Amino acid sequence: MKQGERDPAGGSAALLAGKTALVTGSTRGIGRAAALELARMGAKVVINYRESKEAADEVLHQIEQQGGKALALKADVSKSADVEQLFATATQVFGGVDILVNNAGLTRDNLLMRITEADWDMVLNTNLKSAYLCSKLAVRSMLKARWGRIINVSSVAGIVGNPGQTNYSAAKAGMIAFTKSLAQEVGSRGITVNAVAPGLVETELIGHLDEAARKRLLDHVALRRIGTSEDIAGVIAFLCTPASDYITGQVLVIDGGMGL
Numbered sequence: 255m256k257q258g259e260r261d262p263a264g265g266s267a268a269l270l271a272g273k274t275a276l277v278t279g280s281t282r283g284i285g286r287a288a289a290l291e292l293a294r295m296g297a298k299v300v301i302n303y304r305e306s307k308e309a310a311d312e313v314l315h316q317i318e319q320q321g322g323k324a325l326a327l328k329a330d331v332s333k334s335a336d337v338e339q340l341f342a343t344a345t346q347v348f349g350g351v352d353i354l355v356n357n358a359g360l361t362r363d364n365l366l367m368r369i370t371e372a373d374w375d376m377v378l379n380t381n382l383k384s385a386y387l388c389s390k391l392a393v394r395s396m397l398k399a400r401w402g403r404i405i406n407v408s409s410v411a412g413i414v415g416n417p418g419q420t421n422y423s424a425a426k427a428g429m430i431a432f433t434k435s436l437a438q439e440v441g442s443r444g445i446t447v448n449a450v451a452p453g454l455v456e457t458e459l460i461g462h463l464d465e466a467a468r469k470r471l472l473d474h475v476a477l478r479r480i481g482t483s484e485d486i487a488g489v490i491a492f493l494c495t496p497a498s499d500y501i502t503g504q505v506l507v508i509d510g511g512m513g514l
Contacts, residue, residue: 271296274348279358281309283457287487293322301326331384341391354392356385357407381425402445437503446502453509455481476511
């Protein structure tokens with residue numbers, strides 16, 4: 255079955271029926287794949303975008319074409335006013351947010367001595383502050399419902415670091431500490447908070463790499479392939495299902511055995 259297709263026999267398509275998922279930065283890459291997978295499993299999906307309405311509408315159309323329900327909303331999730339409006343509209347249309355995937359992210363790579371303050375702030379705000387703003391609002395309704403799932407998209411760079419990415423690595427490491435702390439705060443109310451840490455994934459963020467660079471990287475990956483957005487989306491979806499009810503505060507590394 256292809257990514258985003260509904261199971262005609264039912265199966266996993268009903269696992270998230272009645273739930274609403276908000277995926278930040280869901281017009282491309284991991285966010286897009288997560289939105290499609292959660293919709294396939296029966297969740298109503300709030301598609302979030304900052305710039306490309308066309309890309310958001312394409313994801314929306316694909317979900318609706320397969321019988322799902324979705325809503326595309328523009329918001330810069332690094333800004334509190336935008337986030338408040340995003341959640342207000344999602345609540346008005348779908349009745350609240352049960353699942354939050356903090357995926358929005360970007361890079362501004364450079365050696366530390368060359369990173370501008372503006373690029374540092376942009377990366378930290380988009381990758382980390384957005385998780386704080388969105389989780390704070392999501393938790394309000396989750397606490398009342400005594401159920402909720404928050405999945406933060408971190409990175410192996412947040413665990414082992416990466417030269418030229420001090421800003422990105424700091425933000426992704428911050429998401430891991432944020433995940434573990436929030437999990438302890440809300441666990442008694444039936445809310446789980448976990449993180450996924452992708453390794454080398456075929457997204458626009460690595461699209462600039464030439465074949466020689468890719469080969470060098472793959473030499474360190476046990477599975478000898480670059481991961482796909484669907485590889486990550488499947489784990490995100492798993493963390494929303496009943497099978498993961500006793501998992502919280504964890505970081506699931508999805509890197510194909512990189513560096514083993």
